[in-house]
Amino acid sequence: MEIPYTVSNRPDTGLWNAKIGIWLFLASEVMLFGGLFSAYIFLRIDAPPGHWPHGLLNVPVGTMNTAILIASSVTVVLAWAALKMRKYRAYWWYMLITILCGVIFLTVKLVYEWPDKFQHFGAYLKPAALEKYEQYLGNHHLEEKGLPLRTEITGHLHNKEALKDPNIHEYEVAVDPIYADPTNPQMDRPHFWPKHATDKIVTIEKADVERAGFFTPDHNTFFATYFTITGLHGLHVLGGVLVFIYMWLPVSKKIYQRNPEHLANRVEVSGLFWHFVDLIWIFVFPLFYLL
Amino acid sequence: MDASASLETHHDPHHHDAGHDHHELGFWRKYIFSTDHKVIGIQYGICGLIFLFMGFSLMMLMRWQLAYPGQALPLIGHSLDYIFGKGSMPDGKMAPEFYNTLGAMHGTIMIFLGVVPVAFAAFGNFVVPLQIGAPDMTFPKVNAASFWAFAVGGVIMLVSFFVPGGGAKSGWTSYTPLADIADKGPNFHPLMNGQTLWLIGFIALITSSLLGAVNFITTIIQLRAKGLTWMRLPFFVWAQFVTAFLLLLAFPPLEAAIVMQLMDRLAATSFFLPAGLVINGAPADISGGGSPLLWQHLFWFLGHPEVYVLILPGMGIVAEIIANNSRKPLWGYKSLVFSVLVLGFLSFIVWAHHMWLTGMGSAVSAFFQTTTLIISIPSVIILSAFFISLWGGSIRFNTPMLFATAFLPMFGIGGLTGIPLAFNSADLYLHDTYYVIAHFHYIVAPGTIFALFAGVYFWYPKATGRMMNEFWGKVHFWPSLICMNVIFLPMFLQGMGGMHRRWYDGGQGWAVGADRIWGLTGFQWNTPISWAAWIMGLAQIPFIINFFWSIRHGKKVNDNPWEATTLEWTAPSPPPHGNFVTTPVAYRGPYEYSLPGTDKDFTMQNEPVTPTERTPRKASGEPVLA
Numbered sequence: 011m012e013i014p015y016t017v018s019n020r021p022d023t024g025l026w027n028a029k030i031g032i033w034l035f036l037a038s039e040v041m042l043f044g045g046l047f048s049a050y051i052f053l054r055i056d057a058p059p060g061h062w063p064h065g066l067l068n069v070p071v072g073t074m075n076t077a078i079l080i081a082s083s084v085t086v087v088l089a090w091a092a093l094k095m096r097k098y099r100a101y102w103w104y105m106l107i108t109i110l111c112g113v114i115f116l117t118v119k120l121v122y123e124w125p126d127k128f129q130h131f132g133a134y135l136k137p138a139a140l141e142k143y144e145q146y147l148g149n150h151h152l153e154e155k156g157l158p159l160r161t162e163i164t165g166h167l168h169n170k171e172a173l174k175d176p177n178i179h180e181y182e183v184a185v186d187p188i189y190a191d192p193t194n195p196q197m198d199r200p201h202f203w204p205k206h207a208t209d210k211i212v213t214i215e216k217a218d219v220e221r222a223g224f225f226t227p228d229h230n231t232f233f234a235t236y237f238t239i240t241g242l243h244g245l246h247v248l249g250g251v252l253v254f255i256y257m258w259l260p261v262s263k264k265i266y267q268r269n270p271e272h273l274a275n276r277v278e279v280s281g282l283f284w285h286f287v288d289l290i291w292i293f294v295f296p297l298f299y300l301l
Numbered sequence: 302m303d304a305s306a307s308l309e310t311h312h313d314p315h316h317h318d319a320g321h322d323h324h325e326l327g328f329w330r331k332y333i334f335s336t337d338h339k340v341i342g343i344q345y346g347i348c349g350l351i352f353l354f355m356g357f358s359l360m361m362l363m364r365w366q367l368a369y370p371g372q373a374l375p376l377i378g379h380s381l382d383y384i385f386g387k388g389s390m391p392d393g394k395m396a397p398e399f400y401n402t403l404g405a406m407h408g409t410i411m412i413f414l415g416v417v418p419v420a421f422a423a424f425g426n427f428v429v430p431l432q433i434g435a436p437d438m439t440f441p442k443v444n445a446a447s448f449w450a451f452a453v454g455g456v457i458m459l460v461s462f463f464v465p466g467g468g469a470k471s472g473w474t475s476y477t478p479l480a481d482i483a484d485k486g487p488n489f490h491p492l493m494n495g496q497t498l499w500l501i502g503f504i505a506l507i508t509s510s511l512l513g514a515v516n517f518i519t520t521i522i523q524l525r526a527k528g529l530t531w532m533r534l535p536f537f538v539w540a541q542f543v544t545a546f547l548l549l550l551a552f553p554p555l556e557a558a559i560v561m562q563l564m565d566r567l568a569a570t571s572f573f574l575p576a577g578l579v580i581n582g583a584p585a586d587i588s589g590g591g592s593p594l595l596w597q598h599l600f601w602f603l604g605h606p607e608v609y610v611l612i613l614p615g616m617g618i619v620a621e622i623i624a625n626n627s628r629k630p631l632w633g634y635k636s637l638v639f640s641v642l643v644l645g646f647l648s649f650i651v652w653a654h655h656m657w658l659t660g661m662g663s664a665v666s667a668f669f670q671t672t673t674l675i676i677s678i679p680s681v682i683i684l685s686a687f688f689i690s691l692w693g694g695s696i697r698f699n700t701p702m703l704f705a706t707a708f709l710p711m712f713g714i715g716g717l718t719g720i721p722l723a724f725n726s727a728d729l730y731l732h733d734t735y736y737v738i739a740h741f742h743y744i745v746a747p748g749t750i751f752a753l754f755a756g757v758y759f760w761y762p763k764a765t766g767r768m769m770n771e772f773w774g775k776v777h778f779w780p781s782l783i784c785m786n787v788i789f790l791p792m793f794l795q796g797m798g799g800m801h802r803r804w805y806d807g808g809q810g811w812a813v814g815a816d817r818i819w820g821l822t823g824f825q826w827n828t829p830i831s832w833a834a835w836i837m838g839l840a841q842i843p844f845i846i847n848f849f850w851s852i853r854h855g856k857k858v859n860d861n862p863w864e865a866t867t868l869e870w871t872a873p874s875p876p877p878h879g880n881f882v883t884t885p886v887a888y889r890g891p892y893e894y895s896l897p898g899t900d901k902d903f904t905m906q907n908e909p910v911t912p913t914e915r916t917p918r919k920a921s922g923e924p925v926l927a
Contacts, residue, residue, distance in 0.1 A: 049595055
């Protein structure tokens with residue numbers, strides 16, 4: 011006996027096997043990311059004032075990546091439709107575009123977004139020292155307006171050796187624009203277009219600092235969740251791209267020649283996974299970039 | 302339909318060259334890297350049984366320390382120090398860290414490497430496709446991948462015993478912040494340390510159960526034989542179906558939590574580390590802001606459905622064996638099916654009853670207290686239906702039936718003693734005492750594990766074509782039953798006396814322990830308990846010998862030695878690759894025993910309905926009550 015319904019539908023359920031399988035798998039994935047998003051909620055609610063940065067990520071780049079993923083979701087459907095119409099050549103091109111979209115997304119993430127964070131420096135100030143750095147923080151101004159106060163000075167660290175060398179007693183930071191002009195009402199809220207770093211060097215004494223470092227996962231719970239969730243999402247994108255490459259290569263053409271419906275089913279199933287990965291990003295983007 | 306045409310091709314099981322899909326495979330492909338659900342089921346079963354005995358052995362070591370704290374373990378104490386690394390058993394005496402490792406790994410191995418692989422993966426793999434009349438699982442390669450992911454997870458867990466510093470020590474629950482900061486420091490490797498390996502091993506095990514769960518559900522939905530409608534499914538299949546959903550949906554949040562704990566340990570994040578944490582008198586170099594409660598929520602979101610993952614397959618096995626050996630239809634089939642579905646659903650909304658003492662707040666506690674009490678209703682329905690099924694039956698007390706009937710009161714004790722724990726006011730007192738240990742072990746040890754033994758004895762002739770020895774089966778059963786109760790019954794007394802479950806010295810230095818319970822103090826009760834545990838270890842020897850001896854020397858039997866009704870007994874024993882000689886078709890419900898108007902007391906599911914039967918019946922799946 012052979013396993014039935016691998017390609018054709020079972021009459022009473024109206025489904026072939028892998029279609030049920032992928033939906034179940036996606037249900038499980040929902041729970042996986044659900045666990046991570048509930049961690050996001052827990053940690054964000056628990057975060058002390060000033061420890062959950064707003065508007066820190068690059069919104070235009072995030073928007074572009076969102077558009078790329080959505081576009082790839084469209085092309086994968088077109089690829090599937092082309093197979094259904096038995097147009098292998100069109101399928102080949104649509105699949106190529108889908109793969110390229112996935113690769114561009116990952117490249118932006120790994121070449122630009124993540125390394126940018128690893129170069130960015132932040133120093134949380136001790137509560138007693140906040141007044142000392144008032145000219146950079148502008149907390150009096152924020153207090154008047156009823157906005158959340160700032161406890162961290164961020165920018166680019168000039169003397170990187172200060173992180174390791176205990177004989178150096180201060181950090182020299184080329185601060186982000188917000189700290190160069192903290193009372194400017196324009197700085198009260200995050201911007202869509204990120205402002206370029208300034209040349210203004212602020213010297214922060216180590217004795218005034220509670221905790222300082224680059225924007226790595228251990229910097230605060232925001233970056234911990236950011237890197238974990240985008241990292242896991244990135245692994246999903248990578249997995250999808252690898253599967254698509256397999257289906258785009260000549261190996262899969264043999265399946266097409268044997269039974270075109272078989273390849274169409276495979277593309278449908280992996281396309282469902284791809285839409286799911288896209289959907290997760292639709293949650294990731296507002297949670298980290300916008301809110 | 303071309304699929305059904307190939308289904309009906311007649312294959313002689315003994316001549317594998319007959320069909321185009323039948324070709325002889327080499328030893329490695331046939332027995333090791335097989336994609337056949339029966340081989341995978343047996344692989345899971347044997348690995349799981351070995352892990353069960355390993356986990357039990359860890360506990361037998363702990364029982365020495367509890368009964369004779371601080372004394373050198375005779376005979377093997379010194380060699381254990383050599384095997385598990387210097388300092389684990391110095392001079393044959395158990396070190397506290399090693400005791401913690403044994404405790405944590407006992408729980409982990411028993412649940413995730415022992416009971417779940419045997420109850421869900423082994424029985425599910427071997428029996429479910431046969432019972433639904435399918436040639437295999439829907440995704441045979443995924444099935445093999447599931448087993449090998451399990452094997453990788455098991456090896457990682459075993460390796461963790463032998464890395465510097467020993468295995469995980471923070472309990473099978475790995476509560477944070479303790480587990481976050483455990484096994485760290487100059488004496489530990491950053492990656493190859495007990496707790497980190499525990500986490501990595503777990504990711505492999507979760508992958509395995511995810512692949513298995515997807516496969517099981519799809520198989521049950523898609524590959525049911527013609528005529529095998531949902532209400533004609535054997536109860537065992539229903540139990541596995543719900544179990545698969547629990548694994549599918551409850552494990553991923555734990556995986557998320559495990560990824561976060563790995564990040565905490567490897568990337569120095571603070572998911573579960575609160576601000577201001579002081580370790581060994583020094584403020585920790587962490588960002589803080591994390592939530593230890595978050596771990597507990599995510600852990601128990603798996604942890605509680607997991608309890609039902611442990612028990613539901615056991616209930617399924619017991620249902621099959623009770624119906625078969627009482628020669629009566631299972632009583633209340635429909636209510637059993639709906640109970641198991643309700644149980645599966647409710648098991649997702651009771652998890653926080655493991656966290657009464659974390660200060661969640663009374664509103665949250667009240668909610669979870671309510672759901673916890675509601676979930677006892679379907680459990681009681683299932684147990685009652687099993688008891689009523691015995692009523693008026695002509696019961697055969699063979700070995701599987703002995704284990705299955707012992708399951709009923711044992712599970713009953715375990716379940717009823719859980720009700721005081723469901724009330725948070727009573728739990729204030731009983732929390733973290735031996736009472737809790739006794740409660741859940743009554744469900745899992747003499748409950749589930751007895752059901753597993755019952756299943757092994759019951760389906761052994763299907764897997765091998767030979768019976769296990771009845772006499773040695775009984776020699777296995779009676780000492781196991783007595784020892785189980787000598788082990789766990791006194792623990793209720795110890796726990797109600799206030800004995801804490803995590804004491805390394807067995808409560809020797811415990812002031813309240815001078816009170817006597819039935820002539821012995823709480824501490825003194827450890828001695829008979831420990832001896833019962835070791836005797837129970839000996840009582841497993843007849844089973845082990847019987848299991849392997851019967852493969853070649855057991856009594857040869859026909860395809861249906863128990864005179865059972867479900868479809869797996871229509872296949873040859875052992876079933877060939879592809880399972881059935883002719884395509885099975887189901888014409889009736891799963892438990893048509895002692896049907897009036899028939900000349901034998903069992904009517905198999907593939908026997909067409911004859912005019913002599915007392916017809917018509919109410920619904921297709923409704924068993925006829927004799």
